[in-house]
Amino acid sequence: MSHVIEEFTAQVPVWRPYLRPVVLEEATPAQRDALKETPSNTKVSDYVLVLAHDPETLSVRTPLFNRIMYDRGGLSRAERELGAVGSSIVNRCIYCAAVHADRYNQLTRDESAMQAVFAAGADADLEPRARAILQFAAGLAQCPPEADTAPLRAAGLDDAEMVDLVLSTALFGWANRLMHTLGEPVAKDAP
Amino acid sequence: MLDVLALAGIAEGSPLCTVLEPRAPVFELTARAHAAVVAPGEPGGLSHALRAGLAARMARLCGDEKTAALLQGAEPHEAADPAFDGGSDARATAILRHVDLLTVRPRDATRGDVQVLVAAGLDEADIVRLAELVSFMAYLLRLVAGLRALEEGR
Known part of the structure; x- marks a missing residue:
């Protein structure tokens, strides 16, 4: 086994x-x-x-x-993967977290952010925009979901980007519950 | 079909509506997925009435009464009340226990939780159907919560 x-x-x-x-x-x-x-x-x-x-x-x-x-436009591919990882951390879906951390690493060509996330969880000390995205995703993944968009706006995300972050994070509320x-x-x- | 934007309180012609326009196919597929989990052509061992009740129950567990009221229909199934635990019906008890677990603390789910469903008489297809219903609802409730926050935060 x-x-x-x-x-x-x-x-x-x-x-x-x-x-x-x-x-x-x-x-x-x-x-x-x-x-x-x-x-x-x-x-x-x-x-x-x-x-x-x-x-x-x-x-x-x-x-x-x-x-x-x-789909094209809105939030970058890498930042959608970050939303997926935030949800997967909260729901402890180790498989989803691995797949989407790996995609994030490939897209950004940098493994340090994911190493910090796996060590410190949603409070990982990332650069401000990534940190705001990760924390929003971790909040939305809670039950009941939490959704404070003010830190995202402060970090420079526009409406279309925030919509895509909501979608990718919510989608992993679905995927995590199947996979895990x-x-x-x-x-x-x-x- | 489920109107996700109306459920999120986004009025037609509002500024956010314009932002959402390029994502119209996503909202159409979301409505089709909702139909597939609550009213499938092949419901297996999970009736449409039970599915509607469970969807409303999950909305209530997420503190979303507006979605619960919409999804429970005119004559709510008893499962729509989170206080209902299935009583003496072992199959219903196992289903409700699993729905509550996956909705509130999915991280704690293990192989043993699937075995509880098998022991209660659910076959493989019904276990997957139930998981898809709960998982889709987790997505929908977060999508609606996020869109509401975006609309309110403008």
Whole structure:
């Protein structure tokens, strides 16, 4: 049994489902249809095959996810990833935090911010704009959600950027609850 | 279809409406996702009435009575009241426990919580359907809270 990862990391783990994924060869037409458009157009993962148990939701979820994270304009790609990380820290979704910290690192070509976030959480001492984004995301991820836009405006975000931050952070309220509650992160090199 | 902007109190023609215009496809997909989780063609073991009740319950757990009132419908399911715990119905009790856990403190969820649902008789598809409903609602409630804050903060 490969070991479960319990600490935040930017090394992307393997996600091991608690439920049996849909077997492609046995998939219903609705499931096959929902699996046509995969996240980031990668190969079909166990995660997506677990979600294929509910094809009606999956078929809307995937294009919605891609639009919120990748559509042009508004907030930068990296800062949307920062919203995703803020939510994932609060909800302790180690897998989501790793994937989106890794994307943030690639986009910014700097690993120091994510190292600070994994060490200190939402209070990490980042440069002012990143700090405002991370703290807003961590607040919105709470239950009930908190949303104070004044620090974002003070840090220079405009309305369109704040809309995209709300969207990317809220989206991870969704993603974290699937990824963290339907499976667990395990070490990649494990058998 | 769910009108997210109306729910967030953003009036047609308001300045924020103009800002949101390029994101119109996102709001349309959000409304379609809402339909998929509360009124799917294939509801499995989770009736439309139960789903509406659970959606309203989650809104209440997030302190959002306006969304709860909209989503619970004309004849609210008893699950819409967060004080209702399922009584002597073991399946309902397990579902409500899981909904409350994932809504309020998802970070504490473990493999054991999925096993509770299996023991209560939910199959794999119903467990995923329930997770999608709760998770979508977590998204919607945060989207609405964020948009309201943006509108009020202008």
